[in-house]
Amino acid sequence: FVAWRSPHPTPFILFTCADWCYQSQFSCDHQCNSKYFIDCDGRYQSPINVVTRKTLLDERLTPFKFTNYQQIFRGFIKNNGHSVQVGVPHLSTISGGGLSTTYKAVQFHLHWGNSKGPGSEHTIDGEQYPMELHIVHMKHHYTDLSTALADQEGVAVLVASSTVNKYSLNVFVSDGNTSLPPVSLAQLLPPEQNLTSFYRYKGSLTTPGCTEAVVWTLFENTIPLSSDQLRAFFDLKFHDGKPMVDTFRPVQPLNGRQVFRSGATVALTSTALLVAALASALGLSQLN
Template sequence: MQLPEATPNATTQQARHWCYQSQVTCGGNCIGPDGWATVAGACGRRTQSPINIVTRRTLPDRRLTPFTFTGYQEAFHSFITNKGRTVQVDLPATAKVQGGDLAMPYKAVQLHLHLGKDGGLGSEHTIDGERYPMELHIVNIKEEYNSLADALKDPAGVGVLGFFYEQSGSSNKKYDSIINALNTINKPSSNTTLSGVSLDMFIPSQCNMTSYFRYQGSLTTPPCAEAVVWTIFENTIPLSRQQLAAFSQLQFADGKPMVGTYRPNQPLNGRQVYRSGNQVVLVSTLLLITSGTRE
C-alpha cells in the first residue's frame, strides 16, 4: 500500500530516497526494501506487510461476514495520476465499506496498483507462495477521521481492500478507461481525468466477494505504519495479457520502467491470518498443476 507523498511526517524528506528492488543499481543512491528500516524505523517492526498467506494455516472466523458497499455503484470523476512509484486514483469519500467485522464504516481515500513487468509477477501479497501479475489496493479510513495521516495514529485506522489480477484470454472492457489513460500519464507527476467510472467497474461482482482473508499489518511502503486492517479477496480480476502489459509503459520518477513495485513478503511473527467463515480453503492453481490433481 502506497502512502500519499504529502505526509506530515518526519520521515518525508528521507522517504524520497526509498525505492523498489527493481530500481536498485550498483552505485545508485536509492534505498531498496532491505534498507527501508533506515528510512523509517517502523519498517523493521514485527507486524509488517505484505505477507505470504498459507491457506492451510488460516483459521475460519464467522465474524468475517459479507461486506456492505455504499456508493460503489455511483459514477464519479477523478484524476488518475502517475505518482512516480505507482498509479493512483483519488476516490470520493461517499464510497464506504462496512461489515466483515470492521469496527465501523470505512470511507474510501484512493486506489493504487502494484505492478509486474509486461504482465509478469507483481502482486505484493502471495497465496501459498504464488505471486499474481498485479494487485489493487483500495485504501479506506475510519469515517471519523479527516485524513489518512490522522487514521495512521489508530492501530486499526486504515482498512485496505486487496485484489489480485489474473491473466485472461479476453480483454476486460470495464478497464478500457484506465488502460486508455495510461498513454497520457506514462511520465511521473502526469495525470488525466477519469470520467463516469465507478468502483464497481474495477472489482469483482459483490456476490463474488464473500471469500477473503483478514490480518493486521502495515503500510507496504515507508513509513510502514502498523495501522492497517487488511482484507485480501480470493476471487481475482481478469485482464488480458495486453492489458496487463500496458502498465509497463509507466515510468518511475527516475525514468526507469515502473515494474516490480512490490515489497518482499514480511515475517508473520506469530500473527494469525483468518478467513471468512463460509470460505473453502483452495490449494493454489500452481500446486494443482504441479501435483496433477484435478478438481
C-alpha cells in the same frame, strides 16, 4: 530513498529527504542509501504470504456492506512517481465484514511486476499474481490518512487481483495525470455476491513509513488480466525516469500473527464478464 533487498524477508530500507525507491530502481549510479525507516523493520509488516491451510475460520467475518460503491465519479489517474493512483472524490463506505466500524474510501492504486514476472504484493500459498489492486479506506470520522494511521485499526484496505487499461499510457512521467473516464468503485471489483470469501489479517502500509495500522482484506475471487492490459503499465516511468516495473514489496514474516478466513463459499462468475466490466469501467472500450 528506499531499497528493498530481496530475497531476504526483512527489507533493508533506506532513505534521504522524504522520497524512496523500489529495488528495481537501484543501480551503481542510483544507490539508495542513508538511514533506516524504523517502522519498516517492525514485527507486523505487510504484505504476507497466506498459507491457506493455516488460516482460521472466523464466523465474525460476515459479508461486507458497500454504500455508494455504485456511484459514478470522475477523477484523475495520477502517476505519483511510484504507482498509478486515483483519488475517490465522494463518500463511498464499507462496513460489516468483521470491521469494528464504518470506513470511507480514500483512493485506489495498483502494484505490478514486469514482462518476465508477476507483481502482486500478497501471495496465496506462494503464488504471486500479475497485479494487485488496493482500495484504501480510513475510519469514517477521520479527515485525513495521517490522523487515521495513528489508530492501530485506522485504515482498511481491500485487495483484489485487478487491472486498469491503456488509458494510463498517457501518464508517462512523474506527477503526470490524466482524466479518468466515468467509473464507480463497484466496477473495479467482482460482483458483490462474489466478495463474501476473503482472508483477514492486521498489518502495515507496504510503502514507507510502513505504519502498522492497517486491517487487510484479501478477496479469494480474483479477476483475470490480459497480457496486453498488463503490458501497458511497463511504459510508465518512475520519478527518476526508469521504467516503472516491479512495484511491489517482498512478503514479510508473520511473526506469530493469525490469518483468518471467512466462512462463505465463492460464487463463481464469468471471467469474460469481469474483464468486460473492468474494461468498461476504465474506458478501454473507448480506445482505438
